[in-house]
Amino acid sequence: MENFNNAEYEHIPAEKFAFVQDSDKIHDIELQTKARSFFADAMIRFSKNKSSVVAAWILLFLILFSFISPLLSPYGIKDTDKLYVNYPPFLEWAADLGIEALSGAKTFDSQNDTAMNFWRGIAEETGRNPVIKTIGTHETEVKYRGQMVKRYTYDIKVNAYYALGVVYRVFSYDEFKKIQDWQNEHGIQIIYPYVEPADISGITDNANIWYKVDAKGSAILDKDGNLQPVYSKRAEIAGAEYNSLRIEGDDGSYIYSMAKSGSVQCRIDYYNYYRYIFGHKPQYVFGTNSMGMDLFGAIGIGARFSLVFAVIVSAINLTIGAIYGSVQGYYGGRVDMILDRIADILYGVPFIVVTTLFQYHLARKVGVVPSFLFAYVMVGWLGMAALTRKQFYRFKSQEFVMAARTLGASDRRLMFKHIFPNAIGTIITSCALVIPGVISSETSMTYLGIVDLSSFAGTTIGTLLSQGNAAATTAPHAMLWPSVFLGLLMICFNLFGNGLRDAFNPTTRGVED
Amino acid sequence: MLKYVIKRILYMILVFLIITLMCFVLVRMLPLPTLPPEDSHTKVVMMRREALGYNEPYLVQFWIFLKNVITKFDWGLSEKLYFGQDVWTIFRQKLPATMIVNLYSIILSIPFGIALGILAALKKNSWVDYTISTLTMVVISVPSFVYAFIIQYVFCFKLKWFPFLMKSGTDWFSPAMFRSMIPPVMALSFGVIAQFTRTTRAELTEVLTSEFMLLARTKGLTKAQATIRHALRNCFIVIVPSIFGEFIGILGGSLIIEKIFAIPGVGGLTLNAINGLDYNIYMLSTCFYTIVSLSASLVVDISMGFIDPRIRMGSRK
Numbered sequence: 001m002e003n004f005n006n007a008e009y010e011h012i013p014a015e016k017f018a019f020v021q022d023s024d025k026i027h028d029i030e031l032q033t034k035a036r037s038f039f040a041d042a043m044i045r046f047s048k049n050k051s052s053v054v055a056a057w058i059l060l061f062l063i064l065f066s067f068i069s070p071l072l073s074p075y076g077i078k079d080t081d082k083l084y085v086n087y088p089p090f091l092e093w094a095a096d097l098g099i100e101a102l103s104g105a106k107t108f109d110s111q112n113d114t115a116m117n118f119w120r121g122i123a124e125e126t127g128r129n130p131v132i133k134t135i136g137t138h139e140t141e142v143k144y145r146g147q148m149v150k151r152y153t154y155d156i157k158v159n160a161y162y163a164l165g166v167v168y169r170v171f172s173y174d175e176f177k178k179i180q181d182w183q184n185e186h187g188i189q190i191i192y193p194y195v196e197p198a199d200i201s202g203i204t205d206n207a208n209i210w211y212k213v214d215a216k217g218s219a220i221l222d223k224d225g226n227l228q229p230v231y232s233k234r235a236e237i238a239g240a241e242y243n244s245l246r247i248e249g250d251d252g253s254y255i256y257s258m259a260k261s262g263s264v265q266c267r268i269d270y271y272n273y274y275r276y277i278f279g280h281k282p283q284y285v286f287g288t289n290s291m292g293m294d295l296f297g298a299i300g301i302g303a304r305f306s307l308v309f310a311v312i313v314s315a316i317n318l319t320i321g322a323i324y325g326s327v328q329g330y331y332g333g334r335v336d337m338i339l340d341r342i343a344d345i346l347y348g349v350p351f352i353v354v355t356t357l358f359q360y361h362l363a364r365k366v367g368v369v370p371s372f373l374f375a376y377v378m379v380g381w382l383g384m385a386a387l388t389r390k391q392f393y394r395f396k397s398q399e400f401v402m403a404a405r406t407l408g409a410s411d412r413r414l415m416f417k418h419i420f421p422n423a424i425g426t427i428i429t430s431c432a433l434v435i436p437g438v439i440s441s442e443t444s445m446t447y448l449g450i451v452d453l454s455s456f457a458g459t460t461i462g463t464l465l466s467q468g469n470a471a472a473t474t475a476p477h478a479m480l481w482p483s484v485f486l487g488l489l490m491i492c493f494n495l496f497g498n499g500l501r502d503a504f505n506p507t508t509r510g511v512e513d
Numbered sequence: 514m515l516k517y518v519i520k521r522i523l524y525m526i527l528v529f530l531i532i533t534l535m536c537f538v539l540v541r542m543l544p545l546p547t548l549p550p551e552d553s554h555t556k557v558v559m560m561r562r563e564a565l566g567y568n569e570p571y572l573v574q575f576w577i578f579l580k581n582v583i584t585k586f587d588w589g590l591s592e593k594l595y596f597g598q599d600v601w602t603i604f605r606q607k608l609p610a611t612m613i614v615n616l617y618s619i620i621l622s623i624p625f626g627i628a629l630g631i632l633a634a635l636k637k638n639s640w641v642d643y644t645i646s647t648l649t650m651v652v653i654s655v656p657s658f659v660y661a662f663i664i665q666y667v668f669c670f671k672l673k674w675f676p677f678l679m680k681s682g683t684d685w686f687s688p689a690m691f692r693s694m695i696p697p698v699m700a701l702s703f704g705v706i707a708q709f710t711r712t713t714r715a716e717l718t719e720v721l722t723s724e725f726m727l728l729a730r731t732k733g734l735t736k737a738q739a740t741i742r743h744a745l746r747n748c749f750i751v752i753v754p755s756i757f758g759e760f761i762g763i764l765g766g767s768l769i770i771e772k773i774f775a776i777p778g779v780g781g782l783t784l785n786a787i788n789g790l791d792y793n794i795y796m797l798s799t800c801f802y803t804i805v806s807l808s809a810s811l812v813v814d815i816s817m818g819f820i821d822p823r824i825r826m827g828s829r830k
Contacts, residue, residue, distance in 0.1 A: 348528050349536070350802040352768065356787050356795070357539050440656050444769060447658060450787055465658060469773065472662060473670045473677075483659045490654040498650075 038425070045503040052499020055492040062489050066303035073297030074280060077458035080292035081282075083167065083270060086475035087160045089287040095132075095159060102285070104161045105132055110153045117219035119158065121227055122165040122208055125192065125247075126269050130162035161282055165208040166192055166267045173240055176257065176264050180244040182276050189245050190272045193231040193254035194238075194265075200230060207267050231255075239264030289478040290467045298459050299485050305457035309369075310438040313376045314431050320377065321384025322427060326415050328385065329392025336389075343386070346379050354379055355445055369456045372445075376438065387430055391423030425504040432497035436490050443486060461486050518815055525811050529803060536799050537578060538571045540792050546592050554590075554597025561590050593791035600793045604782065604801075611778030613685055614694055615767060618701040619760045625702070626709020627752065633710065634717035635740070645710060652707040661700040661773045669696055678775040697774040701767055705759050712755055716748040750820050758813040 036044075047053055070077075090104030108115070123129035136155040141148050171179070179190055197204045201215050211227035212220045222228050231254045239257035246252065257264040274282055286295035328339045355375045362371035395401065396419055404418050445451045446462030453460050461482050468479035545567070548555045565581075566574045581587040588600040595603050633645040652660070669677045680693040720726065721744055729739040771780035779801065786794035 345528050345531050348532050348803055348807050350799070350806055352783075352787075353536060353799045353802065357536065360543055360790075361539065436654070443656060444658075448768060448772060448784060450784070465662075469658075469662065472666060476666055479662050479666075483662055487651075487655040487659050490656065491651055494650065494654040 042425075042500075042503040046499055049499045049502065052495050052503075055495035055499070058488060059492040059496055062303070062485065062492065063307060065485075066300045066307060069300030070297045070304070073285075073294050073300070074278070074283065075294040075297050077293065077298060077301055079278070079294070081274070081288065082292055083164060084161065084274070084282060084284075084288050085292045086290050086471050086478055087284065087288045088475070088477055089285055090159070090161050091283050091285060092281050100132070100157070103132055104159045104284075104287075105157045106160045106163075107135070107155065108158050109155045110138065111156055112151070112153050114216070114218040116154060117211075117221075117227065118208065119156075119163070121211055121219065122163065124227060125208075125210055126162070126165055126271065128159075128162040128271065130159045130165070132157040132159055161271060164270050166210075167270050168207045168265060169268050169273070170260055170263050170265045171257075172263050176240050176266070179268075179273075179276060180242065183244045187245070188272050188275065189247065190268050190276055191242070191244070191256050192267045192269060193247060193250065193256055194258050194267060195230060196232045196234070196237075199232065210267075232258075239266070286481045287475070287477045289464060290471050290475070293459065295464070295478065295481050298464055299461065299482055301458045302460040302462075302464055302482070303485060303489070305453065305460055306439050306442055309373075309442060310435045313373065313380060313438045314434045316373075316377050317381040317384055317434065318427065318431055321381035322388050322420070324381060325385035325388025326392060326420060329389040330396060330411065330415050330419065332393075332396075343382055347382050349379065351375070351379060351441060352445070352450065355450055359451060367456070368451060368453055372442075372451050372453070380434075380438070384427065384430070384434070388420075388423060388427060391426060392419055395419045395422050429497065429501040429504045432500045433494065436493035436497065439486075439493070440490060514818065517818060521811055521815060525807050529800075529807055532803050533800055534575055536803075537575050537796065540796055540799075541567075541571055541574060543790075543792065546790055546792070548592065549596075552596065557597055558590055558592055565589065588797045589793040591791055591794055594785055594789045594794060595791075600797050603794065604779070604797055607777060607779050607782045609683070609685055610679075610776050611767065611771065611780065614697055614701065614770075614776060614778070615760070615763050617694060617698045618705060618763065619756075621698060622702045622705040622709060622759070623756060626706040627713050629706065630710040630713025631717060631740075631745070633714040634721060637718055637721075642714075646714070649707045649710045649714075652703050653711065656769075657700060657704055658769050658773060660703055661697075661770055664696050664700050665773065668699075679777070681777060697770050697776055700770050700773070701763055705763060708759060709752070709755070713748060713752055716751050717744060720744045720747045750817070753820055754813045754816040757816055758809050 088104050088106060089102050091102045094102035095104065111119075119129075119131050123131070134154050134156050138153045138155075140151050140153070142151050143149075176191075182188075183190055192210070195207075195210050200209045200211075200213050201217065203209055203213070203217060206217075209217070210229055210231060212230050214220055219227055229249070231250075233253045233255065235253075235255060237258050238255040239259040242256040244256075246254065257266040259265075271282070284294050284296065286299065289295055289298065324339065324343075328336045355372065358371040358375040358378070359368070362374065392415075401414060401418055404414055409418065442451075443460070443462040443465070446453055446460045447466045448462075449466060452463070454463055464482040465479065465486070468475070468482060472479050545562075548558055564577075566577045569577075578589075581589075586601060588604070591598050591600050591603060629645050629649075633642045633649075636642050665677065669675050675696050676693045678693070679697060680690050682690070684690055721740070726739055726744060729743050730736070734742070767776075767778070768780035768784065770776070771778045772784060775781075779798065782794060783798040783802075785791070786798060
């Protein structure tokens with residue numbers, strides 16, 4: 001304004017000047033834009049961070065999954081199966097559609113004629129073909145009775161659920177009767193005719209052989225190339241009366257059970273027997289683990305526990321740490337020093353030692369979960385206390401605190417009404433990073449078997465992982481799904497937490513890059 | 514400086530003694546394991562218990578325990594797992610495996626971690642940086658047993674490059690042993706590499722934007738010269754202490770890896786002692802891990818003081 005030279009405007013006549021505003025008083029215009037609160041501002045900055053937003057959505061999905069999957073799964077955590085153990089993912093409709101990932105497929109290499117006839121036997125007897133497809137054929141020439149003969153072996157994919165086929169089971173008379181009733185009601189064959197070991201070269205450990213075999217267990221085919229059934233017809237060894245479904249080709253003379261000291265032994269089709277037990281077909285979206293649990297539901301149950309536990313632990317630690325750190329930071333001096341020494345000592349104890357000591361002393365008195373919780377409460381708040389203390393040192397010497405003190409505010413009021421709210425952004429965002437830390441260490445402890453939570457929580461991700469690790473080569477899916485879930489959960493929690501921290505960090509406010 | 518170091522060490526010993534006392538009392542409060550009546554060692558163990566003052570007050574017991582440890586390095590006899598054997602002898606046999614695996618992994622981690630960190634910092638906001646940062650974030654977030662499983666499944670089972678578990682035996686430096694150690698070393702290193710990468714990247718990006726770097730460039734130094742002579746040196750104030758810290762730190766963190774790869778080390782012994790309620794072994798492992806964690810923080814603090822004069826000055830207050 002100073003630069004204006006009035007002489008420049010002197011040639012303009014005075015009457016040409018008019019008031020810009022004459023009628024109203026000049027006053028400040030009300031802000032047209034809405035005032036943004038701290039949280040709204042943080043949210044806007046958070047939503048600009050693409051990876052954190054994606055992580056938040058995935059996180060939401062994982063949390064929802066862990067609460068919904070136990071409801072979707074037809075199995076409870078105690079519904080374990082003793083034979084479908086470490087079996088790959090399987091849904092019958094998906095298998096029928098030819099979706100291989102869900103067809104319970106296991107690969108069997110170098111299957112010779114004996115093995116191929118074995119699979120054929122299962123297919124013919126139960127009516128469900130276990131062989132999904134042949135991946136490879138190998139041709140070898142071997143010398144057989146002085147001549148070179150071509151022999152073929154096959155690499156095949158086999159549906160593990162169908163391949164189990166028929167197994168031996170011993171039932172009481174009542175149970176045997178019940179199964180027959182169920183068969184009559186549903187028209188599904190469970191019990192198959194009995195085969196005497198004497199007729200199949202003395203093989204007693206494999207119930208799937210119902211056809212004529214030689215001493216090595218290879219099928220002896222008739223001249224048309226068919227398997228020849230050797231079902232027992234000796235009515236004198238039959239265990240109990242059988243008035244139910246009979247298989248095709250049975251003229252009523254086959255026996256369906258064998259007497260065995262007060263009970264009956266029979267050959268049952270396990271797939272259908274499973275339907276009799278559970279009331280539905282096997283459906284394992286993620287397969288089963290080494291305990292025969294449905295992984296789909298078990299992951300949800302384990303994760304649900306981990307999440308709830310982590311939230312509780314974080315909440316408790318947040319409270320204790322905030323109070324401890326506030327006292328430390330506010331009073332300073334001698335109080336700070338003494339409390340800091342206590343924290344130092346607790347900080348020096350390895351967490352595994354704390355956990356085990358609590359388990360040794362308290363697990364039997366108050367239960368495993370509370371003693372595990374105590375272990376966390378004992379040392380988990382240290383980080384939070386240090387953080388709060390630092391924030392308090394930052395704010396306590398500032399003018400607004402002095403002003404409040406001059407006005408006569410009490411210590412407690414100063415601490416929790418004046419200083420603490422300034423630190424709350426930092427504290428809350430660090431909480432978002434505490435939760436994955438708790439999940440991770442809880443998983444490690446259960447994985448190592450130091451804490452066994454399965455009686456309380458059913459299972460945990462750590463327990464599932466250690467069960468999966470036992471059969472990592474034969475059933476990698478049992479390790480894979482819990483790993484994927486845990487890995488995703490941890491990555492998303494960390495990304496989300498980092499995004500939150502950046503968003504709440506006042507120094508990045510307004511900085512756009 | 515010397516005064517500062519001595520003060521820190523004395524303080525660490527005090528903290529260690531308090532922690533040991535707490536754990537000791539808590540362990541002695543537990544019911545004693547019942548001994549097999551017909552074993553020849555039972556009598557020895559009973560006599561040992563008498564000599565260790567199991568019927569005296571806890572403080573007296575602790576005094577006897579400390580005296581034995583300091584004068585004879587006697588940590589007691591195993592009462593469950595290795596019945597009647599000296600705990601320290603067992604522990605000493607398990608120590609080399611853990612140490613060697615950790616040593617290899619730190620040797621592998623330092624160059625990789627720092628190199629990746631420098632690369633990411635120099636190529637900031639390019640795809641190289643994004644890839645490295647993302648991988649770092651993933652590896653830090655995911656618990657070690659998840660990628661231990663992946664390593665084991667892919668390299669040991671599918672590709673059959675390495676044996677599935679670590680070779681047993683005590684020929685620590687034979688080629689076969691080295692080969693069998695590679696998977697656990699890899700599994701241990703990933704996390705450490707990621708840590709180093711993250712620290713280096715964060716430090717270096719900050720230093721690279723500082724004004725003395727601009728001055729160095731204005732003086733006519735090439736980018737490489739300026740980075741190596743000026744930026745990196747400043748970074749090492751933070752990185753070098755973290756190397757010491759990590760080295761001692763992974764000793765404590767290798768429990769899980771030791772379990773997965775069946776390393777006959779301290780971690781496995783500790784786990785067995787915990788599950789088998791062998792309190793003397795447990796007590797020794799507790800002391801070991803406590804010392805490890807305490808000295809990690811001590812070494813970090815002291816080496817920071819050595820490298821950065823500002824911290825040393827601050828200690829005089």
